[in-house]
Amino acid sequence: MKGLPPVLITAIVLVAGFALCAMQFPNIASTRVVGNLLTDNAFLGIVATGMTFVIISGGIDLSVGSVIGFTTVFVALAIERWGMPPLVAFVAILVLSAAFGAAMGAVIHVFDLPPFIVTLAGMFLARGASFLLSTESVPITAPVYSTVSDFALRMPGGGRLTAIAIVMLAIVIGGALLLRLTRFGANVYALGGNRTTASLMGVAVGKMTIKIYMLSSLLAGIAGIVFSFYTSAGYSLSAVGVELDTIAAVVIGGTLLTGGQGSVIGTFLGVLIQGLIQTYINFDGTLSSWWTKIATGVLLFAFIALQQGLVALARRPVVKSAGAAS
Amino acid sequence: MENSPDPAPPLLEVRGISKSFGAVRALQEVDFTLRAGEIHALLGENGAGKSTLIKVITGVFPRDAGIVRISGEEVAPRSAKAALGAGIATVYQEVNLLPNLSVAQNLFLDRQPMRFGIVREGEMRRRAKALLADFGLDIDVAAPLGNYSVAIQHVTAIARAVDLSARVLILDEPTASLDRHEVEILFGIMRQLAQRGIGIVFVSHFLDQVYEISDRITVLRNGRLVGERETVSLPRLDLIRMMLGRELAETTSARASVTEHKAREICASFEGYGKAGYVAPFNLELRHGEVVGLAGLLGSGRTETARLVFGAERADLGQAKVEGVPVRLQSPRDGVRHGFGYCPEERKTDGIIAELSVRENIVLALQAKRGLYRPLSRREQDEIARRYVKMLDIRPPDPERPVGLLSGGNQQKVLLARWLATSPRLLVLDEPTRGIDVGAHAEIIRLIRELCDEGLALLVISSELDEIVTYSDRVVVLRDRAHVEELAGEAIDVGHILAAIAADGAATAHEGRA
Ligand SMILES: Nc1ncnc2c1ncn2[C@@H]1O[C@H](COP(=O)(O)OP(=O)(O)OP(=O)(O)O)[C@@H](O)[C@H]1O
Ligand SMILES: [Mg+2]
Numbered sequence: 001m002k003g004l005p006p007v008l009i010t011a012i013v014l015v016a017g018f019a020l021c022a023m024q025f026p027n028i029a030s031t032r033v034v035g036n037l038l039t040d041n042a043f044l045g046i047v048a049t050g051m052t053f054v055i056i057s058g059g060i061d062l063s064v065g066s067v068i069g070f071t072t073v074f075v076a077l078a079i080e081r082w083g084m085p086p087l088v089a090f091v092a093i094l095v096l097s098a099a100f101g102a103a104m105g106a107v108i109h110v111f112d113l114p115p116f117i118v119t120l121a122g123m124f125l126a127r128g129a130s131f132l133l134s135t136e137s138v139p140i141t142a143p144v145y146s147t148v149s150d151f152a153l154r155m156p157g158g159g160r161l162t163a164i165a166i167v168m169l170a171i172v173i174g175g176a177l178l179l180r181l182t183r184f185g186a187n188v189y190a191l192g193g194n195r196t197t198a199s200l201m202g203v204a205v206g207k208m209t210i211k212i213y214m215l216s217s218l219l220a221g222i223a224g225i226v227f228s229f230y231t232s233a234g235y236s237l238s239a240v241g242v243e244l245d246t247i248a249a250v251v252i253g254g255t256l257l258t259g260g261q262g263s264v265i266g267t268f269l270g271v272l273i274q275g276l277i278q279t280y281i282n283f284d285g286t287l288s289s290w291w292t293k294i295a296t297g298v299l300l301f302a303f304i305a306l307q308q309g310l311v312a313l314a315r316r317p318v319v320k321s322a323g324a325a326s
Numbered sequence: 327m328e329n330s331p332d333p334a335p336p337l338l339e340v341r342g343i344s345k346s347f348g349a350v351r352a353l354q355e356v357d358f359t360l361r362a363g364e365i366h367a368l369l370g371e372n373g374a375g376k377s378t379l380i381k382v383i384t385g386v387f388p389r390d391a392g393i394v395r396i397s398g399e400e401v402a403p404r405s406a407k408a409a410l411g412a413g414i415a416t417v418y419q420e421v422n423l424l425p426n427l428s429v430a431q432n433l434f435l436d437r438q439p440m441r442f443g444i445v446r447e448g449e450m451r452r453r454a455k456a457l458l459a460d461f462g463l464d465i466d467v468a469a470p471l472g473n474y475s476v477a478i479q480h481v482t483a484i485a486r487a488v489d490l491s492a493r494v495l496i497l498d499e500p501t502a503s504l505d506r507h508e509v510e511i512l513f514g515i516m517r518q519l520a521q522r523g524i525g526i527v528f529v530s531h532f533l534d535q536v537y538e539i540s541d542r543i544t545v546l547r548n549g550r551l552v553g554e555r556e557t558v559s560l561p562r563l564d565l566i567r568m569m570l571g572r573e574l575a576e577t578t579s580a581r582a583s584v585t586e587h588k589a590r591e592i593c594a595s596f597e598g599y600g601k602a603g604y605v606a607p608f609n610l611e612l613r614h615g616e617v618v619g620l621a622g623l624l625g626s627g628r629t630e631t632a633r634l635v636f637g638a639e640r641a642d643l644g645q646a647k648v649e650g651v652p653v654r655l656q657s658p659r660d661g662v663r664h665g666f667g668y669c670p671e672e673r674k675t676d677g678i679i680a681e682l683s684v685r686e687n688i689v690l691a692l693q694a695k696r697g698l699y700r701p702l703s704r705r706e707q708d709e710i711a712r713r714y715v716k717m718l719d720i721r722p723p724d725p726e727r728p729v730g731l732l733s734g735g736n737q738q739k740v741l742l743a744r745w746l747a748t749s750p751r752l753l754v755l756d757e758p759t760r761g762i763d764v765g766a767h768a769e770i771i772r773l774i775r776e777l778c779d780e781g782l783a784l785l786v787i788s789s790e791l792d793e794i795v796t797y798s799d800r801v802v803v804l805r806d807r808a809h810v811e812e813l814a815g816e817a818i819d820v821g822h823i824l825a826a827i828a829a830d831g832a833a834t835a836h837e838g839r840a
Contacts, residue, residue: 181444186431193424200386200422201486202407202436260426 006254031159050219058259063122065242071224076234101217105210192259335398343392372735413492425472599644619798627807637661667745680730685711714743
């Protein structure tokens with residue numbers, strides 16, 4: 001293979017960026033800051049893991065931000081107003097969001113519609129539904145919330161690895177293994193390579209599509225629960241635009257927007273890069289937080305240009321003494 | 327319900343299959359019978375319905391009518407996966423593998439060796455290596471398939487199907503991109519499988535191969551069954567008549583009429599032209615009104631030479647001249663600007679745009695040449711499209727049909743038409759007759775001669791030596807990415823070319839003399 005794999009480039013950017021930040025603000029290189037970074041971006045890491053599967057399979061899921069928003073409102077209302085035990089509320093919302101994803105996958109497959117359109121509709125639907133439930137922010141006061149929020153593993157140097165950060169790390173690792181080591185994972189890449197071909201090779205394309213969007217929505221549901229722990233509230237306007245941050249993280253992580261190539265680890269690094277930019281801006285104190293968006297935009301642009309370059313390179317016939325010939 | 331005298335039902339029995347695509351009746355009441363242990367050739371012109379029949383059998387297309395039985399039991403697979411389950415493994419005409427996955431993953435997709443729900447990567451690679459070794463391939467199976475040549479990809483597809491085939495193996499034009507050696511290996515394996523009782527359906531336009539390998543032949547024409555015969559009792563001319571529904575016009579005497587070429591003007595010349603690691607530097611002169619054939623094994627540098635000549639690949643050595651004027655060929659655009667045309671080998675990836683209509687595909691290169699500001703009027707486009715559809719006998723003769731819906735051979739013709747429409751001074755054709763039926767094959771060869779008489783310079787690559795000998799004024803032989811021999815006049819015959827291809831070392835290799 002020519003050049004560096006995209007994931008390595010992402011890793012280098014992250015390390016270099018971290019080093020630069022640490023030079024200016026030595027405090028950044030502490031477990032305390034890193035712990036906060038993981039906690040602040042826990043929900044993003046979780047949705048981005050799901051989005052990685054979708055994008056590698058050649059699709060896109062624009063509904064995740066709305067699903068997160070809906071989840072926070074649902075959970076808040078279920079616990080505070082409808083008197084559900086938190087655990088029951090969690091199970092209910094996860095079943096609901098998985099079904100929602102499965103339905104989108106089924107529509108995409110059966111009617112052969114572009115995922116962009118179907119999940120865009122899903123985005124409006126989920127956001128609209130959360131407004132129907134409540135337009136106001138609903139604070140969550142259940143004792144589980146404070147217990148879980150207080151829980152954290154102490155890291156050397158005084159950093160706290162919170163429960164939601166642990167959940168995120170577990171999901172990232174689980175997702176990476178699922179993609180790399182299982183038949184399901186191989187089929188995800190196959191779908192992204194070429195749907196028709198995959199189906200001619202015997203992959204059950206319909207079932208796969210349904211499962212992939214189901215996974216994405218399920219993870220969005222989990223991210224929503226995590227988000228409700230993070231903010232201790234449910235609000236129908238939460239996580240607006242998160243789908244775009246998520247896609248950005250996936251692409252910066254080296255996943256090809258056209259599908260067929262990518263990795264969960266890369267996505268995780270992409271999330272960390274976004275978190276790092278945010279942290280830097282917080283440390284600086286004078287910069288507007290919109291600089292996060294600008295920096296993300298620049299990075300995104302650079303990575304897409306880089307990928308196009310790599311794709312063009314890969315298209316060129318590789319000169320190999322063809323084993324078949326002569 | 328039919329009278330079946332033999333006690334055991336045939337392995338695969340197809341009765342009364344019909345299939346229409348809108349108004350196009352691709353198959354009408356077709357019967358087909360495959361017995362266990364036989365190799366059965368399915369033949370017919372481009373667009374006769376061979377690939378459609380296969381896809382209907384394997385459930386890729388739903389059928390309008392008819393039944394399919396396997397060992398007497400009715401089956402109706404509704405997807406390729408279901409067909410695999412019923413014991414039918416298929417290599418479809420479009421080489422269907424995934425370039426982004428590793429070779430091993432391609433071979434074992436959806437059936438990887440597993441333990442505790444985890445793919446056993448090492449075991450899978452070991453088996454992949456062993457499987458490909460049967461086909462004489464020794465490659466890194468962990469590398470992405472897309473890194474390898476079309477031929478290797480094709481062998482991989484065949485290996486996968488062979489390994490899958492429980493009872494029925496269907497191969498739709500498997501040999502189109504293989505060279506003689508690989509074809510022999512494939513035939514050896516097919517015979518072994520047949521001996522084990524597997525029934526094999528073999529589609530091909532190479533009649534030599536059909537006579538070499540098949541036991542029985544079924545011919546389709548215009549979506550209807552013409553008949554089924556034993557191969558040994560069907561003379562070639564009768565077979566051709568069955569396929570075309572008419573006699574084949576004589577074409578093979580063109581060789582004699584090749585005129586003296588010394589006096590002809592040079593159209594383009596290449597001196598010490600080459601690219602490190604791609605093709606060794608070569609000298610090549612292409613004259614108006616002359617056909618130069620490029621012969622050699624797969625991977626010998628034929629396509630690479632063609633790409634350099636056209637500008638699709640940038641040379642790092644040497645000088646190119648067009649009509650005696652030095653030029654730089656750095657991109658396909660440069661090639662087009664200097665009046666070159668290039669019909670690539672891989673129509674799926676390099677040429678055809680499936681969603682666009684036949685007309686749009688044909689005028690594409692011409693429009694690009696004229697530039698954005700001088701669009702072709704709709705009337706001009708219709709006129710051009712109609713002319714070439716007629717000239718190349720593209721079927722169905724509907725210029726507004728999306729090209730993706732044409733049969734494989736007809737797509738190839740559209741690609742040829744695209745470049746002819748630009749009225750190039752130099753036309754490079756890479757395997758122009760691949761996948762094209764006997765009738766159209768003769769047409770294309772006649773066309774090549776005609777173009778030549780009109781003063782076009784042609785550079786033609788072909789694996790079929792008989793064909794090259796028929797139309798070439800000069801033949802350049804390549805081996806290991808270098809031009810090793812140039813034959814002209816009387817010296818052009820299959821024997822000489824083979825000798826040059828096979829010659830070892832430098833003993834007989836002339837320094838690519840121009
Ligand atoms: N998906 C499709 N939609 C519409 N028409 C189609 C489709 N596939 C094939 N056809 C039409 O059906 C007819 C039979 O095509 P088919 O591909 O079976 O031919 P073939 O015998 O395999 O030819 P070739 O030798 O060129 O591969 C053609 O007229 C073709 O245009
Ligand atoms: Mg065909």
